[in-house]
Amino acid sequence: MIQEVAGIKIPDSKLAKDAADILRDYGNDLLWNHSNRVFLFGAVNGVNAKQKYDLELLYVSALFHDLGLTKQYSSPDLRFEVDGANAARSFLQQYQIPDGAIQLVWDAIALHTTPGVAEHKESEVALLFHGVGLDVMGDGFDQFPEHLREEIIQAFPRNNFKQEIIPAFYEGFKHKPETTFGNMKEDVVQYFRPEYKNKNFCQCILHSPWSE
Incomplete structure (x- = not known):
């Protein structure tokens, strides 16, 4: 096991x-x-x-943040982010970790694909969100120290990440595309299924059961 990367102790x-x-297992x-x-x-x-942030909580959040994409932890009807968050909660409860x-x-896990909210919450939530944004979309790329960025990539290579992560997302929730309504992962579904249309927010309002 690697013990330290970019000045951060694992x-x-x-x-x-x-x-x-x-x-590793799933x-x-x-x-x-x-x-x-x-x-x-x-x-x-x-x-x-x-x-100020808890390094261990950030670590667990990062390890579990995409676990909802795996067959072991994917539910039939919840957002994959919630599946990962639920898995982390069940895991942490075994170690008498405080409820807070x-x-x-x-x-942190449930909101990691929710811009405009996650970055304004507690440090662990915001840092996970920014870490995801940098690795997936390059958010903050130029502001992140290049030598540390290269050290991290050396330890944990990208290996064609751009081409492989989109299909990995889709495989994780193609059986429940409706869970992408209202979040950025809807783009992934439409990338593979251009004909797919989720609910439309305005139509939900106009066709609600209210009489007026």
Whole structure:
């Protein structure tokens, strides 16, 4: 196991190792490398911004944030973000983690694809969101120190990430495309199924059962 990358110590408690084992067992190399990069990007941003945050909670949040895409943790009818958040909550409850900390992790995972909200919440939630944004879409790329960015990529390679992550998203929720209504993952469904149309918010209002 790598012990430190980009000045960030990888958590090595039993809880952290058990969380890593779950992602290793049910995820794949794509999700493993992505999740670790997300953790490190978020952690470095936290250090550089002199934010107070719990490194272990950020680590668990990062490891579980895409676990809802896997067959083991995917529900038939919930957003994949909620599936991952629920999995993290069940996991943390086994370690007598305080309810407040568990809720923090739940929020971080559930909101990691919700711009305009996540970045204004607690440090762990915001840092996970920014870590995801940097790794997936390059948000804040030029502001992140290049030498640290390269060190992180060396430890957890991208390996054709751009081309592989979109199909990985789709595989995770193609059986429940309606769960992408109102969030950015609807774009993934339409990438593979251009004919697919989710509900329209305005039509939901106009065709509601209210009489006026």
